[in-house]
Amino acid sequence: MTGFIGRRHEVAEVKRLLSASRMVTLTGPGGVGKTRLALRVATEVRRGFPDGVWLVELAELDNPTLLPQALVAALQIEDHSARRPVDVLVERLCGDQMLVILDSCEHVIHESAVLAQTLLPAVPGLRILATSRQPLGIFSEQTFTVPMLSLPDGPRHGTSTTSDAVRLFAERAEAVIPGFALTDRNRDVVERICRRLDGLPLAIELAAVRLRALSVEQLLDRLDDRFRLLNTGLKTAAPRHQTLRALIDWSYSLCTQRERLLWARVSVFTGSLDLDGAEEICSGDGISRDEIIGLIIGLVEKSVLVRDEYPCGVRYRLLDTIRQYGRERLAASGEEPAVKRRYRDYYRRLSREAKARMFGPGQIELLTRLRVEHPNLRTALEYCHAEHVGLCIDMASDLLHHWITSCHMGEGRVWLELGLADNSGRTEVRARALGACSWLAIIQGDQATATKMLAESRALGEGLGLEPVLGYVALYSGMVAMHQGDGASAVRLFEEAVARHRATEDPFGEVLALTRLSLAYSFLGDAERAIAAAEESMSVCDAHGAHWQKAYAMTALGIEAWREGDTRRATRLEQESLRFNRSLGDSLGVGLNLEVLAWIAATDGDHERAAEMLGILRNVWEAVGLSLPGYAHLAGYHDECEARTREVLGGAVFRAAVERGARLSNDEALVYALEERGPAPVRSGGTDRWSPLTRRETEIARLVGQGMSNKEIAASLVIAQRTAEGHIEHILRKLGFTSRAQIAAWVTEQTPLA
Template sequence: MPTLGLPDPEGPRPSLATLAQWDAVRLFVERAAAIVPGFELSEDNRDGVELICRRLDGIPLGIELAVVRLRALSVQQLLDRLDDRFRLLTLGSRTVLPRHQTLRALIDWSYELCTEREQLLWARVSVFAGSLDLEAAEAVCSGEGIDREEILDLVTELVDKSVLLREEHRTTVRYRMLDTLRQYGRERLAASGEEAVRLRRHRDYYRGLAADARAALFGPAQVQWFTRLHLEHANLRTALERCLAEPEQTVCGLDMAADLLYHWITSYYLGEGRRWLDQALALCTEPDGARARALWTDSWLAVIQSDIDAAAAMLEESRSLGTRLGLEPVLAYTALYSGMVAMYRGETRSAIALYEEAVVRHRATGDPVGLALALIRLSLAHSFIGDSPRAIALGEESLEVCDAYGEGWHRAYTMMALGVDVWRQGDTARAAALEKESLAFNRSLDDPLGVGVNLEVLAWIAATERDHTRAARLLGALGTLWHAIGAPLSGYGHLVHYHEDCEAAVRRALGKPSFNAACRQGARLSYAEALEYALEDELPSGETAAGGRPSPLTPRESEIAQLVARGLSNKEIASSLVIAQRTAEGHIEHILSKLGFTSRAQVAVWVAEQHRTSEADGELPPGDTV
């Protein structure tokens, strides 16, 4: 099905004149002017026009049929009513071929050009959200009319007919279906009586994928799994929704949300993960092992968010269940996370005892994940009380555990912990090298929590070296990052006093005007620029005050961007604003296009940058947001 061109969603926002030259927009404006005399593209309507064209996937007939509705609707009203595009777009000229009189008829015609098996695959693929890979298509769409071995050839045919769009993702290929074709396919699937079966297979496949990722967490395939989960986030979210919507599947949803722990903490989905776990725990009240595991899982997210009282309550219940049911892994993890709670509350000796208990228990269960985590935290605790030899020994032991499994994420956090103690000993050069090595890995994984802690330590190192301007810039960048994550020092709250000491020293050294100016400069760095500066010690060439530019978003889009930054799903955004979910999705698509982004995580960071720069321009110190 041919489509007309639109601006690159990954590129910069085009000017009004440039936007008007794109084929899809030009067609819309030409047809609209014929129906509404005097209609023209303007700054007021450009966002709605472009978003309508995107929502219709640039399909010429869809655009022409939509424009007809301008006889009675404004551009914004038309956009808001596009949720059921097939019902809305039913008016066509009687002078054209019948198959081109409605959007449905056009897609009917395209559908009829496919073979029976291609039609069947088209309908079945409609259960996927976002995109899918070949393995997922084989697992979910095969059987009852399509052999698994036929899927590859059928996918190829649908790509050739533009029903599926091929997308390159590093070493893998994924497939995406235009939303218009997805909605059509879903209606066909429902009519066939297969919808429930395919939705169940989709749910089960992604439930299994989450479990497989958790099992492969501590090993050489770790980064590939984290990346894959990120690409599959929309499908994982859909699977969780289905699990928790069916009473007999809620325990599966609870297990799945717990299995995705590292997906939640190595991304900007921290708040979303917490909500899934809270929702599942509210539904699954049976005092069993699944609940015990979900409780300690949720407690770590709460610790990262500095919600310490909630974390402590969950850990108490989890420990009680673990004791009563004789679940040694549960007792090991509750000891570990209870140690984090104790450290946050300033109870260092109690924390050390709990961490030591966790080390013993994790050794006994043979769990390298828990062992590495416990060793990292125990190393930081001993560093905190000035016992450097013990801190270094524990850190080196953690490295040995990680290296034995070819693991990278926990190893990066171990290097961070070692960097803290080496800095405390006064070896700033070696400390900086450790933090930068850790930061390089966390950047490759796009782990904002790990990146944040690395930037913190690098700021402390800069202050120790009397490079006060660099320290202030890093503090400014950190304010933006922590605001985006919603988790100051990401679960390492006992280190806050180092941050406070650093800020106070740098403020005294530079004086208020210079300190605030350097903070503003750091706050205005993009995420990528901040990491480049942290690693290279020099500001990126052409550094600009991104926050000084006016927002390209409309007030409505800004409101939705704020909700995206808070981690709300499309469904939750729609409910909050009392709009259709598809309308919310359309706004988000346009936000991504305007900002030149490809993910919600980038939107969250951008929102935080805007917020942070506004505060900096108002001469607010970074301590007010960190």
């Protein structure tokens, strides 16, 4: 009765599975569209089954033992004998070529498995397509997890491609309000509604029905109370599908008592979670630690938890609607305060351990883990702040390097300033937080605030005898001096910082100070001391296996090598540093490397390359939000490079070269900077040769062209595998393709010959 939206890839994949296997089960959470997909597939394959495609609806089957009788009735078999229904089925179906759809097996999962195992060997021409919130678990069963409808990538402009979730909302809304259409005015609100509902088809349909009484803006505002809001609408649907709560109540009833308890407890996580977090936070009081893994498997099989693969390992997540349901159950259980405390304390420990282990060989793994945990870290900070400001700023200080490398500097500063606003305590925690916040302010170009905070931190450090704090105060004060162009003061402060960090046996602080000291000496023209400080910093890093800080020390050494005219060594140093910063995703470090490589190109007389690098840098610094943040004293080199390059090339050629660099995707830009491949030429008229794909979709299309799997693409781009799959679906739809092979061929056609 309503249109079938999207699902081209899903239909094709299920048809492929059916051609290769006689037992296919569509799994996924309630309301994701398993039945609709099964019926669509059935419609498309019915000609291949001369004896028909038969639908057996099991949702209303209350007595599991009557499943064989239900199948007999659905197949319109009349038999008045006393034989077992299974025997009747085997006799009547033998020799038939048919497809049977067992719809909604989750509450009769065991009986469905037994029936399938009995019929499939006895009826060679039978194929079964089942829908269930968990697999049947029989031999040779192929499972396909039905994903949510595709969501918009981000803010849209103009007449951009519409995602499947938004298309569904618009179509159902038009049925409620004739004449409803997506416009520039309402598109953003509709997209936000679809995101809030996770792209869950049933939730979107229930929400669209509410437009009889609400505007889209009012609907969005009320989604926090979605179970009350989405409580009526689809009168012709099965009872469990008529309201969102009834749908999830159905899933809840299928879980064991311990699975329900774990469901409630894992709802405390804001983002995804890993097994370690679940074991630490959710065990106890009815669930032993050893039981957690089995219960997680059970919730994954019942489509309550979604399993995702990240570069840092397997993680699990709840859809937002299922999480909200779990939180209501958690609150009703009376366990909420205790679970929240365990959650808060777990992420405080994680932050503290990350700080303690940050200077060592596990830096990439630690920082990658913190990025994935960012939503949970944020919620833990909220719990800390609600209890005591000291807890909040202590944890926020421990996360200092996470704020910097993950481009969350603004958020980190907000948490620190929120706690520092209460200045009633004169403690080490406050002194340390003032220093951490001052560094973030320096990077953001707010030197005045940084100076004020450093003065208070120094006073507290001197008053309380906090040598480690005083070491960082000297380090950050030197950065302020460099920003002001006072190289002599900066050298003095950095030397003080080196001495204090050595005295307190803090190699991390020592390396930071040595690297900055090298830059200060270079700024003053003291090449010998600049090189010595950078090489000493690298030596300390090597002794501790600290590759991240070594990358910055190499950047400093590369700058001095370039200043001394040794562009070959400078290039090698900057490119080696860039490779590490790229692997970490450190935008600031990458930007510094690209800056120096641009200067080197200009010095070597390769002005077109220098201009292309400047185009790349334009994108990098726009994404960061500030040019050369924390390294303002280097801006003169950038300006000199740009002016000289423009003068040599002339305005038109310069602008064209800058545009070539700016049009490169992030991955293409870094490959070019590492001299692994040249930039793609710009077509006449300035048309984007990769249109209609976005920059991210272009990156992924090229990785598909290189033969990468979804898992490999996700690892390469540090995104969830589910996100990569969503992008590939968008690419297929935009280009009108049906296979990855077509994407690969298209990529080859778009790539110019060398």
